Amino acid sequence: MAALAADPFRPHRHKNTVLLIRHGEKKRDGSVGLNEAGKRRAKCLRKLLGAQGEHNVGLILAEDYDRKTKKRRRPFETVQGLAKDLGLKVDVECEVDDPKCVRRKIDQYAREGGTGDVVVCWKHSMLHKIAHELGAKTRPYPDERYDIMWTLRNGRVVKKESERCPGLDPQHPRKHDGDLEIDATSVIDDDDEEEEEEGSAWDEYDVETSAGQWQLGGLNELD
Template identity: 45%
Template sequence: MLLRFILSALCLVLSVASAKHRPTVYLIRHGEKPADKREHGLSPEGELRAQCLRHVFGKRSEYNIGYIIAPHTKRNGEHGRSLFTVQPLAKDLGLTVDTHCKRGKVRCVVEAIHSYKGPGNILISWRHGPMGKIVEALGDGVPIEYPDER
């Protein structure tokens, strides 16, 4: 009888330990853009933000990032700011940034989040427009609104 109780308790512990991993999702806006609207990269301030993220979300941080998502970048670099913002961090963490979702496809981002089964948390770097829609689609009732002038 005692052996059966111990085995039952052990099974309960194992089932709790193997319960589905629910990562925390961190959503950041891409780095600042250059004054020339024809340029698709980051401004010096945006480059600085990308470098700062290495320290904020890096290996020694408490954020434990295991997966990074940014929108698909066109061949000419258009829509690349979000990717450029997280590339230094991804390199430090040994991660490849998932860029399979196009920037307006909120459902794709949500599906990528729900499909992630790996270790660690999720960092999403996106443009400000769809960020509120991403938050709303994930089930938060209060979407983020960023002013365009920031």
């Protein structure tokens, strides 16, 4: 039987800054795509997260969408312009309800040497679940807001801030804005993390003893 793979084959603990944002505003009639405010927000993000800003974005993720009906395409449309400016391609391989896929994508990017910030643009009701998969506990993203960006580092939510897009968001911080408060339990404790290791890290490994091969997230490594 093949020997247990060494530490490099364990899931990578990424050190990248992760920025979680909601897609731009949607049309009131329920039709697909961004409304005019959403398009303005997408343009605002090109400046906020672009090369001239304070962030060094190296990976952009958005949920998968239906190529025929264009349903669930708002996250992609929100970051499409930003990706073009940065010479990146928006990764849309993860399903909307698959936070583990998001974590694997970030881990793979870091494992391959990527050191840039990661932008994750998603349906708002899934953002706290993605944060939890990345190690942080936080309240759900507020239903009525489109402007909040969560910053995660080392499995912690370290900042919640408004994007402050001109003409869309208040340009000065609101007093006592509870939506921007960092949760007291924003970090998964050691017991939770140990359970997470047992429940999601090692179960991604498939051992093919006859070939002596380990497989993780679609990447194969030989002993």
